[in-house]
Amino acid sequence: MTPGPSAAPEPPDGVLARAVRILSAFDTRSTALTVSELSRRSGLPLSTTSRMVAELVRHDLLARTDDGRRIRVGVRLWELGSRAAPTRGLREAALPFMEDLHTVVRHHVQLGVLEGHDVLFVERLSARNAVINVTEVAGRLPLHASSSGLVLLAHADTEVQAMVLAGPLRPYTADTITSPDRLRVHLAEIRRTGFVHTPGHIRPAAAGVAVPVRDDRDRVIAALGVVVPNDDTAVRVVPALRAAAQGIQRTMTTPDRA
Amino acid sequence: MTPGPSAAPEPPDGVLARAVRILSAFDTRSTALTVSELSRRSGLPLSTTSRMVAELVRHDLLARTDDGRRIRVGVRLWELGSRAAPTRGLREAALPFMEDLHTVVRHHVQLGVLEGHDVLFVERLSARNAVINVTEVAGRLPLHASSSGLVLLAHADTEVQAMVLAGPLRPYTADTITSPDRLRVHLAEIRRTGFVHTPGHIRPAAAGVAVPVRDDRDRVIAALGVVVPNDDTAVRVVPALRAAAQGIQRTMTTPDRA
Numbered sequence: 083m084t085p086g087p088s089a090a091p092e093p094p095d096g097v098l099a100r101a102v103r104i105l106s107a108f109d110t111r112s113t114a115l116t117v118s119e120l121s122r123r124s125g126l127p128l129s130t131t132s133r134m135v136a137e138l139v140r141h142d143l144l145a146r147t148d149d150g151r152r153i154r155v156g157v158r159l160w161e162l163g164s165r166a167a168p169t170r171g172l173r174e175a176a177l178p179f180m181e182d183l184h185t186v187v188r189h190h191v192q193l194g195v196l197e198g199h200d201v202l203f204v205e206r207l208s209a210r211n212a213v214i215n216v217t218e219v220a221g222r223l224p225l226h227a228s229s230s231g232l233v234l235l236a237h238a239d240t241e242v243q244a245m246v247l248a249g250p251l252r253p254y255t256a257d258t259i260t261s262p263d264r265l266r267v268h269l270a271e272i273r274r275t276g277f278v279h280t281p282g283h284i285r286p287a288a289a290g291v292a293v294p295v296r297d298d299r300d301r302v303i304a305a306l307g308v309v310v311p312n313d314d315t316a317v318r319v320v321p322a323l324r325a326a327a328q329g330i331q332r333t334m335t336t337p338d339r340a
Numbered sequence: 341m342t343p344g345p346s347a348a349p350e351p352p353d354g355v356l357a358r359a360v361r362i363l364s365a366f367d368t369r370s371t372a373l374t375v376s377e378l379s380r381r382s383g384l385p386l387s388t389t390s391r392m393v394a395e396l397v398r399h400d401l402l403a404r405t406d407d408g409r410r411i412r413v414g415v416r417l418w419e420l421g422s423r424a425a426p427t428r429g430l431r432e433a434a435l436p437f438m439e440d441l442h443t444v445v446r447h448h449v450q451l452g453v454l455e456g457h458d459v460l461f462v463e464r465l466s467a468r469n470a471v472i473n474v475t476e477v478a479g480r481l482p483l484h485a486s487s488s489g490l491v492l493l494a495h496a497d498t499e500v501q502a503m504v505l506a507g508p509l510r511p512y513t514a515d516t517i518t519s520p521d522r523l524r525v526h527l528a529e530i531r532r533t534g535f536v537h538t539p540g541h542i543r544p545a546a547a548g549v550a551v552p553v554r555d556d557r558d559r560v561i562a563a564l565g566v567v568v569p570n571d572d573t574a575v576r577v578v579p580a581l582r583a584a585a586q587g588i589q590r591t592m593t594t595p596d597r598a
Contacts, residue, residue, distance in 0.1 A: 097355040102399045108424035141360045145426065155424045157455055160462075163421030164478035166366035166413045168403065178467060181439060197415055204418075209436060220423035 229290025487548025556593035
């Protein structure tokens with residue numbers, strides 16, 4: 083996603099392409115970067131980066147940190163992306179059910195959508211002192227490794243499935259599914275049972291459990307999942323997850339909702 | 341914010357300025373617009389709008405709706421704005437406390453920051469069947485009218501206060517504060533008592549109650565508020581709100597948090 087200097091592709095043509103390249107350099111772990119870091123991560127010359135940053139700051143899409151030495155995403159960019167976000171209706175329908183679920187499950191409750199060949203998490207509720215979890219709001223995970231990703235992959239177009247099955251299937255732990263044959267069997271099982279359980283697939287101490295969320299035409303539009311300690315109680319959450327997914331579907335398809 | 345055709349200013353110079361103008365045309369109520377609507381709202385000629393939309397779609401910042409006839413915000417724009425959002429740390433620290441509060445208060449719990457002369461809401465939890473509320477995530481309200489806005493205004497720079505006090509102070513109901521003198525007294529009261537109660541200021545049936553959220557240097561960085569039915573029980577939530585605001589401050593200033 084963020085090419086280093088050796089892998090730097092040709093600087094893209096067009097102001098918008100360059101702006102997107104710079105905005106893409108920020109991520110959940112790198113929320114404030116110097117102009118040099120932005121230049122290196124975006125693969126744009128320092129002078130171009132500096133000029134683009136100045137223009138992005140002028141439009142409040144980026145902002146300087148208090149000490150003036152680093153650059154961060156501007157509140158305006160968050161606002162533009164959030165107030166009419168395509169996932170907004172889904173998130174608003176899901177949040178009350180996610181809260182109810184969270185009261186019961188504690189740890190982590192998360193909602194993900196298929197975006198490219200990843201699951202993109204649009205919401206997450208976490209408890210203080212919850213089991214370890216690598217998910218973050220607006221963060222991504224590969225489809226084959228995460229419970230939410232597997233649910234989405236099981237119901238994805240055959241084209242997406244073929245691309246993912248063609249690999250590489252990166253291992254996170256010894257339990258991550260890395261064989262295309264095993265993955266194919268797993269996906270069929272998910273379609274049959276309506277849920278997935280991924281004990282230790284990403285971190286040995288954690289287990290994911292996820293179910294599909296459907297729209298009014300019964301198409302799978304999201305995955306609702308929990309991340310809990312990796313013990314034999316994990317699968318007990320399946321009925322509560324299913325009930326919440328039903329509730330979200332009903333809320334989204336009730337015509338008179340606000 | 342969205343000039344109509346008669347008020348259309350000169351089309352701005354620069355690709356980025358035009359892109360921002362188009363992205364700003366979407367709001368919480370208008371999440372899908374035709375190219376004509378975008379042209380009208382942005383004040384850009386139809387041909388320019390059409391060309392810009394095509395380029396924004398190419399970068400996934402905008403997307404076409406399923407029927408291809410309207411344009412909506414792209415998932416990529418949400419992702420770029422959210423994953424490194426400046427309000428992310430605050431939101432993540434606040435959410436567990438907001439959930440606990442929501443379990444007690446039901447109705448609406450919301451977190452707002454000062455942005456220009458508005459309160460910008462960065463998070464909201466709502467119950468099904470809650471009292472009416474005009475707040476939305478990534479939505480704005482004027483500082484003088486909303487409980488969260490009044491808390492932020494009470495602790496804002498004198499420059500911001502002077503601008504708001506200079507008016508106009510738009511009334512939402514007969515109870516909205518529209519007199520600069522009354523507003524000034526109210527702001528002093530908020531600084532003295534540490535909370536605000538706005539019975540019927542925006543909708544007759546609803547009351548807002550809000551408290552400041554402070555950072556490690558005791559600067560007010562956000563307002564935590566609830567919207568509940570407009571009866572004499574509203575102020576009873578103040579101690580719970582204060583405790584939650586303390587918890588958020590403690591979480592944000594604990595050096596070893598993840």
